[in-house]
Amino acid sequence: xxxxxxxxxxxxxxxxxxxxxxxxxxxxxxxxxxxxxxxxxxxxxxxxxxxxxxxxxxxxxxxxxxxxxxxxxxxxxxxxxxxxxxxxxxxxxxxxxxxxxxxxxxxxxxxxxxxxxxxxxxxxxxxxxxxxxxxxxxxxxxxxxxxxxxxxxxxxxxxxxxxxxxxxxxxxxxxxxxxxxxxxxxxxxxxxxxxxxxxxxxxxxxxxxxxxxxxxxxxxxxxxxxxxxxxxxxxxxxxxxxxxxxxxxxxxxxxxxxxxxxxxxxxxxxxxxxxxxxxxxxxxxxxxxxxxxxxxxxxxxxxxxxxxxxxxxxxxxxxxxxxxxxxxxxxxxxxxxx
Amino acid sequence: xxxxxxxxxxxxxxxxxxxxxxxxxxxxxxxxxxxxxxxxxxxxxxxxxxxxxxxxxxxxxxxxxxxxxxxxxxxxxxxxxxxxxxxxxxxxxxxxxxxxxxxxxxxxxxxxxxxxxxxxxxxxxxxxxxxxxxxxxxxxxxxxxxxxxxxxxxxxxxxxxxxxxxxxxxxxxxxxxxxxxxxxxxxxxxxxxxxxxxxxxxxxxxxxxxxxxxxxxxxxxxxxxxxxxxxxxxxxxxxxxxxxxxxxxxxxxxxxxxxxxxxxxxxxxxxxx
Numbered sequence: 148x149x150x151x152x153x154x155x156x157x158x159x160x161x162x163x164x165x166x167x168x169x170x171x172x173x174x175x176x177x178x179x180x181x182x183x184x185x186x187x188x189x190x191x192x193x194x195x196x197x198x199x200x201x202x203x204x205x206x207x208x209x210x211x212x213x214x215x216x217x218x219x220x221x222x223x224x225x226x227x228x229x230x231x232x233x234x235x236x237x238x239x240x241x242x243x244x245x246x247x248x249x250x251x252x253x254x255x256x257x258x259x260x261x262x263x264x265x266x267x268x269x270x271x272x273x274x275x276x277x278x279x280x281x282x283x284x285x286x287x288x289x290x291x292x293x294x295x296x297x298x299x300x301x302x303x304x305x306x307x308x309x310x311x312x313x314x315x316x317x318x319x320x321x322x323x324x325x326x327x328x329x330x331x332x333x334x335x336x337x338x339x340x341x342x343x344x345x346x347x348x349x350x351x352x353x354x355x356x357x358x359x360x361x362x363x364x365x366x367x368x369x370x371x372x373x374x375x376x377x378x379x380x381x382x383x384x385x386x387x388x389x390x391x392x393x394x395x396x397x398x399x400x401x402x403x404x405x406x407x408x409x410x411x412x413x414x415x416x417x418x419x420x421x422x423x424x425x426x427x428x429x430x431x432x433x434x435x436x437x438x439x440x441x442x443x444x445x446x447x448x449x450x451x452x453x454x455x456x457x458x459x460x461x462x463x464x465x466x467x468x469x470x471x472x473x474x475x476x477x478x479x480x481x482x483x484x485x
Numbered sequence: 486x487x488x489x490x491x492x493x494x495x496x497x498x499x500x501x502x503x504x505x506x507x508x509x510x511x512x513x514x515x516x517x518x519x520x521x522x523x524x525x526x527x528x529x530x531x532x533x534x535x536x537x538x539x540x541x542x543x544x545x546x547x548x549x550x551x552x553x554x555x556x557x558x559x560x561x562x563x564x565x566x567x568x569x570x571x572x573x574x575x576x577x578x579x580x581x582x583x584x585x586x587x588x589x590x591x592x593x594x595x596x597x598x599x600x601x602x603x604x605x606x607x608x609x610x611x612x613x614x615x616x617x618x619x620x621x622x623x624x625x626x627x628x629x630x631x632x633x634x635x636x637x638x639x640x641x642x643x644x645x646x647x648x649x650x651x652x653x654x655x656x657x658x659x660x661x662x663x664x665x666x667x668x669x670x671x672x673x674x675x676x677x678x679x680x681x682x683x684x685x686x687x688x689x690x691x692x693x694x695x696x697x698x699x700x701x702x703x704x705x706x707x708x709x710x711x712x713x714x715x716x717x718x719x720x721x722x723x724x725x726x727x728x729x730x731x732x733x734x735x736x737x738x739x740x741x742x743x744x745x746x747x748x749x750x751x752x753x754x755x756x757x758x
Binding site: 350 | 543566567584585590594595611658
């Protein structure tokens with residue numbers, strides 16, 4: 148496997164990277180991936196009132212299905228994408244059918260359990276997933292390799308970009324594709340939310356009994372909401388696989404879902420526009436704090452890593468104190484929704 | 486639609502319905518018949534099983550025994566949304582206004598047959614959804630006008646007063662185009678002027694729209710003056726059924742219901758309004 152130096156940039160803590168476009172592009176890639184995940188959470192938690200702690204599972208299923216189909220089964224990269232989305236959606240429906248009948252808080256517990264089951268399965272089904280080694284390209288058979296397919300797409304995009312920018316960052320094409328996806332998903336979800344379909348979801352969020360009493364099959368709507376979130380999760384999953392060039396169980400820990408929830412809360416519940424802003428803010432604060440120059444000792448490298456998380460946490464606490472509805476949320480809806 | 490009334494059959498026929506919670510029989514063999522086009526009051530002391538019966542009829546509780554026929558069909562065991570779509574629409578004792586949604590959205594939500602509630606239609610024929618939305622908005626505004634809520638159409642339902650919420654819930658239930666309305670204490674906690682208006686609305690609905698109404702009520706004056714029939718429940722059973730005057734004179738009712746109220750007041754407990 149050849150390691151692309153661009154992929155390692157976020158791990159390199161050097162002051163030079165403060166002005167390095169490669170670094171910021173890779174932060175933008177992460178922000179975009181989390182924006183897609185948080186859009187799914189916005190649909191579920193912000194608009195349907197179902198607390199979904201299992202987005203990491205949908206990401207994992209998207210990433211692993213794509214990687215397994217391409218690397219192990221020799222499918223084409225393009226065919227693997229719809230199959231991965233379909234698998235994740237089907238999984239969402241199968242999980243939702245029994246668990247969406249549970250009360251909101253028990254559903255949340257069920258989803259986090261589901262996400263851990265998926266991750267632990269990936270860790271242990273070594274034949275299929277490569278276990279803790281992760282899945283990456285088969286050097287003996289380089290034609291069956293999704294990064295290769297992606298590399299050639301990526302190169303042709305960057306060739307086009309050189310018309311305007313002489314030396315574009317390696318990850319720039321991925322950044323563009325991801326943010327176009329964020330934009331399209333935001334538009335599509337906003338359309339659905341303003342339609343009668345979205346009105347039923349909001350009614351379920353407010354009071355599921357009232358929605359049922361007015362003739363709405365609330366379980367069906369909640370399933371649809373979860374299935375769409377599963378689709379978004381799987382798309383974010385294969386973007387993450389393209390970014391990291393491997394698929395590894397550690398990339399799908401529950402922390403991923405909780406980072407996405409932080410993005411959601413920053414942007415504001417009940418606003419799709421807020422998600423993109425929240426994602427950029429969250430990741431630029433989390434990554435930007437790498438450059439805070441603190442004396443060593445006492446601030447060793449590992450301590451600085453904790454300080455960064457603490458700063459991000461303080462940002463969230465401050466926001467909750469002064470603007471509890473988030474940047475784009477509607478305060479009145481939050482207060483009345485209680 | 487109302488030919489069943491002329492046949493003398495009930496729009497709603499409840500037979501021997503039992504609902505147990507552990508050892509308690511909240512509804513213990515209730516039987517009643519609700520005639521089409523009538524306003525029927527369901528009365529009884531606290532704990533008689535009135536609200537529980539409503540919950541069984543509308544599918545929110547699963548009954549342990551019995552049969553419920555609505556509009557000629559057995560509906561027991563169907564889910565709440567399916568029953569609502571058949572035309573039996575309820576309101577709740579504690580109003581369930583969808584607080585963080587505008588009043589107009591509360592109303593439009595309730596309209597049946599909106600193709601825009603299906604994802605497939607939103608992609609394939611968005612025009613159908615929009616056309617229906619226009620229709621539904623017009624209906625909603627008309628009803629809000631009747632209920633004097635026009636000025637509040639864009640306000641969040643959570644900002645309405647208790648009485649306004651009761652009106653909104655009734656108006657919203659009407660958007661669902663019910664054949665039978667089940668109202669759980671529609672007058673509770675609202676001021677006398679609004680009570681008078683609600684009663685007018687109930688009469689108007691029956692007269693102009695042919696809606697059958699079954700309502701739970703504690704105020705005897707309202708019950709005696711504004712209903713065509715009265716059903717009396719006590720301890721999970723129906724103990725009397727008939728015209729208001731008949732029921733008023735019924736010995737069992739006086740014993741079970743009025744006696745209870747008298748006993749309650751005697752120990753200093755006022756029954757809730």
